[in-house]
Amino acid sequence: MNIPAGTLGLIANPRYDWMYSFDANDQAGHRDIFCPRGRVLGGSSAINGSIYIRGARSDYDRWASLGNTGWGYRDVLPYFTRHENFEGDSSPWHGVGGELNVTRLRSPHRVSNAFVAAALEAGHRFNDDFNGATQAGFGHYHVTQRHGERMSSSRSFLHPVLSRPNLTIVTDALVERILFQNRTATGIEFVHDRVKHVFNARREIVLSAGTIGSPQLLMLSGIGPAQHLSDLGIRTVHALPGVGYNLHDHQDILMAFDSPRSDLFGLSIRALPWLAASPFSYYLDRKGPWTSNTVEAGGFFKSSASQIEPDLQLIIRPLLGNQPKSRIPRGHGFSVHISLMRPASRGRLLLRSADPADKPLLQSNFLSGGDDARRLSLGIAEVRRIVSMPAMSAFRGDEIEPGKHRQSEDALSDYVHSHVATTFHPVGTCKMGTDAMAVVNPDLRVCGIDGLRVADASIMPAITSGNTNAPSIMIGEKCAALILG
Structure with a gap:
């Protein structure tokens, strides 16, 4: 699990992945959309692409403007x-000197370097640090690695303190509900080895089950929309209508290109020599293809001049990403993800039943709001322009997806609606705020409940620009500070 390129064998593997799906909707081609979430210590940071992106300054200033005092950019x-x-x-x-190691990739693939160069040829600016003064531009992403190994939140923060006497870790356990006395959280009930157990809290409980698990557990415990809970036979402890609402994600469109180069990740007879040499490069020198997070470079830009700030992110992968059932794709090519940074579309999470083992219903409502689909179509056009630049000539082959036959505005719109996916960044289902739909207040306390906080990506009132791992860790860090006063 610590080999960066090993993410290809972690996602969509039930041993490490909860294997969630967004349910089909009219705007997204009437099909379920895969939504992986980490089922291991460290959560999704143990199976993700290890990209370290904090988001734009304006993301947090927007949070503060919604009444979340202490969450502006200078604050966080x-x-x-x-x-x-x-x-x-x-x-x-x-x-x-902190616990989380952030660095640059040791052996970025040549196609990633070429893609950045092509973006500059297309008129974009170079950005050497997406976490610095500005996010706009193209370059290589920082990663959470150390010595060529993945550094999940578990390896960074938890493993070094396993010997602490005030820390107990229970794995392979399913938390079924939070216990309350009136409106004060007093403990949790969980199942381990088929036996029910109770942990009682002396002061308070911090819920960090993620954008899917946290609202699910609140509702199973009687905190949520009263009618929904009543319909499932769950006694309402406290009616909180916003639980499960405001679900959103970076909607994503994938483009795939064939390539004559056999050094791109993939299986073929021509690739056997470098594939065979890869383990030696990694174990002897911690370099080579195995150190790749497979999402190495890209950039942020505006879909149109009317945008105030960058609203699209591109991520190039040195492999064909249109083969979801293959851990390692057959053949050679490269892919580009187009991710929408500020989606207007909002969905909802609902319980399917009162059984904690049942996966919740995830209604994405992708492409249902604003001009989300149009902006993704504009992203396709920009990728085509970048890939056509001279710097990409050695790697460029035929466009597989969407394909050259899709050129008109209607054809691209059809492709977006039939192929939209997620960048695996769901947020927002326990929204932080001060309005009627807020689930937690700016101190991350569950509204109307004593002794209970939520600290994970579910509290984001609006999604950050870029990969959400770094902001989620920041939320945990700030929560710890709030608890310590």
């Missing part, structure tokens, strides 16, 4: 730098 930056150990030049934007 110290919590990012506090736990960071940045392996790079000294910078006011980065910290040194």
